[in-house]
Amino acid sequence: xxxxxxxxxxxxxxxxxxxxxxxxxxxxxxxxxxxxxxxxxxxxxxxxxxxxxxxxxxxxxxxxxxxxxxxxxxxxxxxxxxxxxxxxxxxxxxxxxxxxxxxxxxxxxxxxxxxxxxxxxxxxxxxxxxxxxxxxxxxxxxxxxxxxxxxxxxxxxxxxxxxxxxxxxxxxxxxxxxxxxxxxxxxxxxxxxxxxxxxxxxxxx
Amino acid sequence: xxxxxxxxxxxxxxxxxxxxxxxxxxxxxxxxxxxxxxxxxxxxxxxxxxxxxxxxxxxxxxxxxxxxxxxxxxxxxxxxxxxxxxxxxxxxxxxxxxxxxxxxxxxxxxxxxxxxxxxxxxxxxxxxxxxxxxxxxxxxxxxxxxxxxxxxxxxxxxxxxxxxxxxxxxxxxxxxxxxxxxxxxxxxxxxxxxxxxxxxxxxxx
Amino acid sequence: xxxxxxxxxxxxxxxxxxxxxxxxxxxxxxxxxxxxxxxxxxxxxxxxxxxxxxxxxxxxxxxxxxxxxxxxxxxxxxxxxxxxxxxxxxxxxxxxxxxxxxxxxxxxxxxxxxxxxxxxxxxxxxxxxxxxxxxxxxxxxxxxxxxxxxxxxxxxxxxxxxxxxxxxxxxxxxxxxxxxxxxxxxxxxxxxxxxxxxxxxxxxx
Numbered sequence: 001x002x003x004x005x006x007x008x009x010x011x012x013x014x015x016x017x018x019x020x021x022x023x024x025x026x027x028x029x030x031x032x033x034x035x036x037x038x039x040x041x042x043x044x045x046x047x048x049x050x051x052x053x054x055x056x057x058x059x060x061x062x063x064x065x066x067x068x069x070x071x072x073x074x075x076x077x078x079x080x081x082x083x084x085x086x087x088x089x090x091x092x093x094x095x096x097x098x099x100x101x102x103x104x105x106x107x108x109x110x111x112x113x114x115x116x117x118x119x120x121x122x123x124x125x126x127x128x129x130x131x132x133x134x135x136x137x138x139x140x141x142x143x144x145x146x147x148x149x150x151x152x153x154x155x156x157x158x159x160x161x162x163x164x165x166x167x168x169x170x171x172x173x174x175x176x177x178x179x180x181x182x183x184x185x186x187x188x189x190x191x192x193x194x195x196x197x198x199x200x201x202x203x204x205x
Numbered sequence: 206x207x208x209x210x211x212x213x214x215x216x217x218x219x220x221x222x223x224x225x226x227x228x229x230x231x232x233x234x235x236x237x238x239x240x241x242x243x244x245x246x247x248x249x250x251x252x253x254x255x256x257x258x259x260x261x262x263x264x265x266x267x268x269x270x271x272x273x274x275x276x277x278x279x280x281x282x283x284x285x286x287x288x289x290x291x292x293x294x295x296x297x298x299x300x301x302x303x304x305x306x307x308x309x310x311x312x313x314x315x316x317x318x319x320x321x322x323x324x325x326x327x328x329x330x331x332x333x334x335x336x337x338x339x340x341x342x343x344x345x346x347x348x349x350x351x352x353x354x355x356x357x358x359x360x361x362x363x364x365x366x367x368x369x370x371x372x373x374x375x376x377x378x379x380x381x382x383x384x385x386x387x388x389x390x391x392x393x394x395x396x397x398x399x400x401x402x403x404x405x406x407x408x409x410x
Numbered sequence: 411x412x413x414x415x416x417x418x419x420x421x422x423x424x425x426x427x428x429x430x431x432x433x434x435x436x437x438x439x440x441x442x443x444x445x446x447x448x449x450x451x452x453x454x455x456x457x458x459x460x461x462x463x464x465x466x467x468x469x470x471x472x473x474x475x476x477x478x479x480x481x482x483x484x485x486x487x488x489x490x491x492x493x494x495x496x497x498x499x500x501x502x503x504x505x506x507x508x509x510x511x512x513x514x515x516x517x518x519x520x521x522x523x524x525x526x527x528x529x530x531x532x533x534x535x536x537x538x539x540x541x542x543x544x545x546x547x548x549x550x551x552x553x554x555x556x557x558x559x560x561x562x563x564x565x566x567x568x569x570x571x572x573x574x575x576x577x578x579x580x581x582x583x584x585x586x587x588x589x590x591x592x593x594x595x596x597x598x599x600x601x602x603x604x605x606x607x608x609x610x611x612x613x614x615x
Contacts, residue, residue, distance in 0.1 A: 031607030033563040034556030146239030153238040197236030351444030358443040402441030
């Protein structure tokens with residue numbers, strides 16, 4: 001029932017997230033299979049939690065191509081990872097792209113079960129960030145999503161744009177595109193200009 | 206179908222857990238949105254795992270007020286967190302209160318699907334502690350639940366009291382109250398008197 | 411509906427995983443109840459995630475004997491853990507045994523819902539490794555599954571043998587036994603001979 005181009009987008013998001021997982025796993029000196037596990041968890045983690053929470057069939061159980069995408073990502077990093085690393089901040093850009101695809105899919109999934117808009121936004125954030133959170137925990141890294149630059153905030157802001165477009169009566173594809181473009185724009189600004197969210201200044205010095 | 210006062214209690218537990226999440230997130234130098242994520246995960250984590258395990262609709266998906274409670278908790282910490290920190294051990298007391306509410310709700314949820322009593326106790330522990338466990342993992346802290354003072358033990362002890370009251374034929378509200386009061390009493394003793402569970406002395410020195 | 415000997419095997423796997431969880435929790439200076447939580451999470455974690463993903467009733471909710479197995483494992487470690495520690499690498503051997511039981515059960519569960527073979531293998535890896543992953547995260551240890559020796563790789567290799575036996579028309583018990591024996595053989599070789607998976611050499615030095 002899912003149109004082909006939508007599956008293709010979803011698979012692209014899984015692929016780019018998986019690349020970031022394999023890269024970080026490799027840096028954390030995991031073995032080949034550990035890198036594949038990190039790639040897979042990062043790639044499908046967000047969508048898996050989304051499907052569990054919404055009580056839908058878990059997407060990669062019914063379509064083995066997502067597993068293949070994680071394997072391809074691991075092979076790519078294994079063979080060309082050193083070159084990927086030398087490119088400037090490849091991890092951040094791969095993440096931004098995946099995020100711009102995952103957020104509207106999370107939004108649409110929550111809308112399809114009749115969730116109200118704050119829950120739709122939360123589900124976009126879950127879909128976009130849970131894979132990366134798990135990646136950072138697995139690899140012993142500080143969760144970059146919660147600290148560095150504007151990240152989860154970008155997903156929430158883009159999801160809000162999607163919700164507004166939806167409320168204005170836009171076609172689901174239009175509101176989804178608006179959501180994804182907004183997520184990418186905010187993340188790009190954060191990467192290029194170093195936009196940062198405010199930190200709490202209240203703790204004892 | 207849930208009576209209003211029960212929803213209000215549940216929301217209060219989410220709120221106090223969320224306060225502890227936002228405080229720890231702030232201390233770990235998360236940004237504003239990271240603190241909200243930590244608050245939300247801490248607040249709804251235990252109940253979410255409970256609902257997933259029992260195959261029930263996830264409670265915060267069908268009622269957006271839980272999200273609002275996490276937002277309010279984050280705003281409170283952002284504005285008044287420094288004062289909260291100066292109060293003695295605010296984290297522990299907020300946790301104790303949330304625990305005393307979450308434990309009987311977990312117990313009741315497990316009973317409602319016909320689980321036997323050891324599983325009911327386990328589900329009370331899951332509901333009470335999973336949010337805090339995730340908070341500590343996200344914030345890079347040692348899981349206080351499994352180490353410091355009597356914590357999960359308090360939930361288990363209180364849940365056992367609830368199970369006994371239930372077996373003696375008490376009204377569900379009575380056994381729930383007995384469970385919650387026992388959890389709070391044991392935690393209060395642990396906080397005030399420094400009660401500690403025994404540690405394993407068996408490991409090689 | 412599950413034959414008794416299969417439940418007994420499953421419970422044995424939970425028990426040996428739980429022993430490894432209680433041992434690592436004790437080493438991480440958890441208190442008695444923390445050790446029980448670590449034992450339980452390690453014991454049932456993989457099977458729980460498997461059941462959640464496949465949308466089946468969570469196995470330990472409907473059969474409280476799994477909880478009892480985790481308690482027995484904790485008691486064993488509490489009383490005789492020092493002796494267990496002195497035995498050479500008891501953690502690894504307990505893990506290998508649990509793995510050899512968990513992998514075919516994961517494979518069979520995925521097959522029973524009609525998953526294709528790559529997903530069956532992934533589900534065997536999930537069932538075998540998720541408990542140990544969670545144990546290492548809870549105890550603040552580097553996930554040994556993703557780094558040291560051949561571990562998840564052993565599960566994947568054994569699962570592939572099971573899938574091949576299945577494709578050759580073997581009885582489910584035969585393919586399951588072939589899967590488990592292969593997992594154990596590869597793990598034993600890794601433990602005894604120090605077999606290691608290749609690591610990525612691509613990262614910047």
